[in-house]
Amino acid sequence: xxxVTQTPRYLIKTRGQQVTLSCSPISxxxxxxxxxxxxxxxxxxxxxxxxxxxxxxxxxxGRFSGRQFSNSRSExxxxxxxxxxxxxxxxxSSLALVRETQYFxxxxxxxxx
Amino acid sequence: xQQGEEDPQALSIQEGENATMNCSYxxxxxxxxxxxQNSGRGLVHLILIRSNERExxxxxxxxxxxxxxxxxxLLITASRAADTASYFCATDESGGGAxxxxxxxxxxxxxxx
Numbered sequence: 180x181x182x183v184t185q186t187p188r189y190l191i192k193t194r195g196q197q198v199t200l201s202c203s204p205i206s207x208x209x210x211x212x213x214x215x216x217x218x219x220x221x222x223x224x225x226x227x228x229x230x231x232x233x234x235x236x237x238x239x240x241g242r243f244s245g246r247q248f249s250n251s252r253s254e255x256x257x258x259x260x261x262x263x264x265x266x267x268x269x270x271x272s273s274l275a276l277v278r279e280t281q282y283f284x285x286x287x288x289x290x291x292x
Numbered sequence: 293x294q295q296g297e298e299d300p301q302a303l304s305i306q307e308g309e310n311a312t313m314n315c316s317y318x319x320x321x322x323x324x325x326x327x328x329q330n331s332g333r334g335l336v337h338l339i340l341i342r343s344n345e346r347e348x349x350x351x352x353x354x355x356x357x358x359x360x361x362x363x364x365x366l367l368i369t370a371s372r373a374a375d376t377a378s379y380f381c382a383t384d385e386s387g388g389g390a391x392x393x394x395x396x397x398x399x400x401x402x403x404x405x
Contacts, residue, residue, distance in 0.1 A: 212392050224392030235391030278384035280355035
């Protein structure tokens with residue numbers, strides 16, 4: 180099976196802009212989670228989607244949003260970018276909501292200037 | 293918030309030696325997982341140990357879990373240069389606590405040839 184894919188892999192934006200990141204889970208996986216990784220804060224949970232519904236959300240401002248489509252592909256959007264949003268954004272998929280093994284994509288590295 | 297705290301933060305050993313990393317956490321868990329990350333790429337799942345298990349093996353990996361001390365250890369035996377990476381523990385909190393997996397800040401392991 181193909182692994183989790185994320186696009187784009189690298190992105191440079193300026194403050195105030197918005198960005199959309201995409202994640203395609205492993206075929207058959209219905210749960211998609213998003214994480215932000217920074218040197219200072221480490222890996223932090225953003226949100227989790229299952230069957231097109233957001234099931235859980237981490238402690239991030241409303242500028243961070245996401246959605247999941249009927250084919251389980253997911254997108255996350257960050258509006259009004261700030262310098263502190265520069266990070267590696269990781270998507271992970273799993274078969275179900277139960278937090279067993281998560282399969283991670285390669286990540287999207289976002290740089291905000 | 294970071295639940296898992298890995299110790300040490302960095303570890304440098306010679307190829308062929310064993311590497312031991314420790315993880316402490318704060319709340320009750322359903323399971324604890326270890327992941328590896330190479331050079332800021334996606335995370336790779338290594339092993340999962342459930343709260344009712346005390347020890348688990350997978351190839352050169354040995355994981356222990358002590359729920360009374362809220363701690364886990366990852367032992368990599370006969371280390372290889374390819375084991376150079378960052379290692380993270382992640383917990384799935386029970387009782388509807390945190391959402392998503394809660395990751396520690398990781399141990400950076402360097403295997404010197």
